[in-house]
Amino acid sequence: MASLTNRVKVLEQQPLSFMERLYLPAIFKGMAITFSHIFKKKATIRYPEEKRPFSPVFRGLQVLNRDEEGRENCTACGLCAVACPAEAITMEGAERQKNEEHLYREEKYAAKYEINMLRCIFCGLCEEACPKDAIYLSETFAPSNFTRKSFIYSKDELLIPHPINDKEGYDAARVSRVEKLKK
Amino acid sequence: MAEEVKKIKVTIDNISIDVPMGTTILQAARMIGGDVVPPAMCYYTKLEGSGGKCRTCLVEVSKGSEADPRPMPKLVASCRTGVMDGMEVKNMTSPKVEDARNGVVEFLLLNHPLDCPICDQAGECHLQDLGYEHGKQGTRYEFKRRTFDKHDLGPYIQLHMTRCILCYRCVFTADQLTNKRVHGILSRGDHSEIATHIEKALDNDFIGNVIDVCPVGALTDKTFRFKNRVWFTKPVNAHRECKCCSGKVTLWQRGEEVLRVTARKDQWGEVEDWICNECRFKKKQSADWTIEGPTHVSRHSVISQGHYEGMKKPTETFSAVHEGRKPKLLMDIHSVSEVNDPSIDLSAIDGPATSATYNHSTKKS
Numbered sequence: 426m427a428s429l430t431n432r433v434k435v436l437e438q439q440p441l442s443f444m445e446r447l448y449l450p451a452i453f454k455g456m457a458i459t460f461s462h463i464f465k466k467k468a469t470i471r472y473p474e475e476k477r478p479f480s481p482v483f484r485g486l487q488v489l490n491r492d493e494e495g496r497e498n499c500t501a502c503g504l505c506a507v508a509c510p511a512e513a514i515t516m517e518g519a520e521r522q523k524n525e526e527h528l529y530r531e532e533k534y535a536a537k538y539e540i541n542m543l544r545c546i547f548c549g550l551c552e553e554a555c556p557k558d559a560i561y562l563s564e565t566f567a568p569s570n571f572t573r574k575s576f577i578y579s580k581d582e583l584l585i586p587h588p589i590n591d592k593e594g595y596d597a598a599r600v601s602r603v604e605k606l607k608k
Numbered sequence: 609m610a611e612e613v614k615k616i617k618v619t620i621d622n623i624s625i626d627v628p629m630g631t632t633i634l635q636a637a638r639m640i641g642g643d644v645v646p647p648a649m650c651y652y653t654k655l656e657g658s659g660g661k662c663r664t665c666l667v668e669v670s671k672g673s674e675a676d677p678r679p680m681p682k683l684v685a686s687c688r689t690g691v692m693d694g695m696e697v698k699n700m701t702s703p704k705v706e707d708a709r710n711g712v713v714e715f716l717l718l719n720h721p722l723d724c725p726i727c728d729q730a731g732e733c734h735l736q737d738l739g740y741e742h743g744k745q746g747t748r749y750e751f752k753r754r755t756f757d758k759h760d761l762g763p764y765i766q767l768h769m770t771r772c773i774l775c776y777r778c779v780f781t782a783d784q785l786t787n788k789r790v791h792g793i794l795s796r797g798d799h800s801e802i803a804t805h806i807e808k809a810l811d812n813d814f815i816g817n818v819i820d821v822c823p824v825g826a827l828t829d830k831t832f833r834f835k836n837r838v839w840f841t842k843p844v845n846a847h848r849e850c851k852c853c854s855g856k857v858t859l860w861q862r863g864e865e866v867l868r869v870t871a872r873k874d875q876w877g878e879v880e881d882w883i884c885n886e887c888r889f890k891k892k893q894s895a896d897w898t899i900e901g902p903t904h905v906s907r908h909s910v911i912s913q914g915h916y917e918g919m920k921k922p923t924e925t926f927s928a929v930h931e932g933r934k935p936k937l938l939m940d941i942h943s944v945s946e947v948n949d950p951s952i953d954l955s956a957i958d959g960p961a962t963s964a965t966y967n968h969s970t971k972k973s
């Protein structure tokens with residue numbers, strides 16, 4: 426067959442030598458390499474029992490923050506949603522009523538707040554945009570799941586536990602990240 | 609007899625223009641357009657007597673006129689200073705003006721709460737624009753910002769006195785558009801506040817226009833309160849037959865819902881035609897309106913995000929190449945998401961949504 430270009434290189438195949446035709450030396454050599462790896466340091470870890478440390482700048486699952494009295498910080502200002510390049514965030518605002526001062530920090534709050542984790546690219550722009558310290562990317566990632574609809578995270582999933590009513594949960598969820606950044 | 613109006617020559621930032629006698633420097637600059645136009649927070653072309661209050665429009669007059677070429681000793685408010693033949697004005701080319709304007713902005717922001725995240729004006733606020741261009745990052749003010757007792761202006765208009773810059777535009781609007789003004793500025797100095805005497809509702813048919821003239825978020829639309837941020841709503845021009853006004857408006861929509869109705873504004877943010885309360889507050893259905901098309905939004909405005917004019921949707925090719933088979937949807941977002949729930953019609957409620965509005969929906973299990 427005529428070649429299409431003139432860059433074709435014809436390889437010359439040499440017949441195997443006697444040693445090569447024996448095969449076994451090559452097999453033993455390969456086995457020795459495999460065997461030597463047993464004594465080397467493992468590159469893998471036993472996830473999920475064992476977890477790798479996250480880098481301090483890891484950007485994972487978002488948490489919606491509360492202040493020290495447990496009031497929600499978010500005021501549904503929409504800046505995270507407009508900053509989000511993946512258009513993952515949606516929300517609806519509502520007015521705080523007379524008896525709700527202990528629930529929300531500002532006059533307006535996010536009655537609904539959703540992040541579509543299928544869209545989120547964990548860029549952290551929402552955290553950067555937020556004027557109210559209300560959203561942080563934490564050091565965990567969204568757990569895997571079998572259904573798509575379980576990846577629409579609403580306030581139930583995103584809100585940090587209440588710092589007074591559920592102190593343990595709050596401390597556990599409160600990522601060291603905020604502290605680290607302070608230092 | 610139509611007398612020939614004498615044209616005089618004025619030079620602003622080295623750009624010359626011939627304008628009729630009696631034009632103000634600000635108007636002359638607007639005729640030139642572009643960057644030489646000083647910002648204006650209190651002046652309003654359609655309101656007689658407006659201007660001269662906020663001092664953001666200060667300019668330097670480096671040559672008084674052909675007859676008297678001496679410069680003016682101080683910076684002047686361009687909205688209230690008439691041009692003279694041969695006058696030379698410096699706006700953006702003068703470091704003095706830049707400096708003075710920064711100072712004015714600092715003064716305007718002294719007592720300002722800067723609660724833009726909550727403020728419904730955010731995104732179309734002239735003070736935000738001004739602060740963005742001339743503001744400092746921090747404040748040098750060390751005292752408590754002034755606050756006011758809450759004052760109710762009736763069912764349509766929400767007053768946030770702390771955001772007011774005392775431009776008097778709303779007072780002029782009520783004076784010149786309605787037959788009886790019931791609100792005004794009470795007290796003096798630091799205590800000045802917009803109020804009615806005593807607790808009256810603003811309910812004149814045209815009083816809704818004070819919302820549009822307010823350069824900040826001091827007067828906002830109660831029927832739109834907290835329903836959405838302006839940059840997530842889509843502005844479209846629309847009109848209807850109206851007995852009392854021109855009926856030409858801008859609708860701010862989310863999908864088919866009409867969340868807000870405002871008058872149309874020109875490139876200086878001024879109302880083109882005043883509209884009546886009925887058009888503004890009562891006609892919150894797209895069926896009430898004949899829609900003309902998307903409103904032009906400057907691409908420097910945040911409102912232009914996701915706003916497309918003259919958009920042509922590409923034809924859906926999927927069914928064509930798959931012998932009429934429709935694409936299979938893996939998830940309908942409305943079956944999961946609680947936001948924009950079709951059973952809650954935000955445009956139908958008069959005030960802001962509250963917890964009661966959303967309480968019944970429990971879609972996601």
Ligand code: SF4
Nearest residue numbers: 509545546548549551
């Ligand atoms: S991390 Fe980025 S992509 Fe994810 S929600 Fe925030 S802004 Fe959007």
Ligand code: SF4
Nearest residue numbers: 499500502503505555
């Ligand atoms: S999380 Fe922050 S940026 Fe997003 S709506 Fe709430 S307050 Fe605004």
Ligand code: SF4
Nearest residue numbers: 723724727733824825
């Ligand atoms: S009036 Fe303007 S600057 Fe003031 S809080 Fe509202 S949006 Fe912000």
Ligand code: FES
Nearest residue numbers: 660662663665687
């Ligand atoms: S616009 Fe001229 S002083 Fe306010």
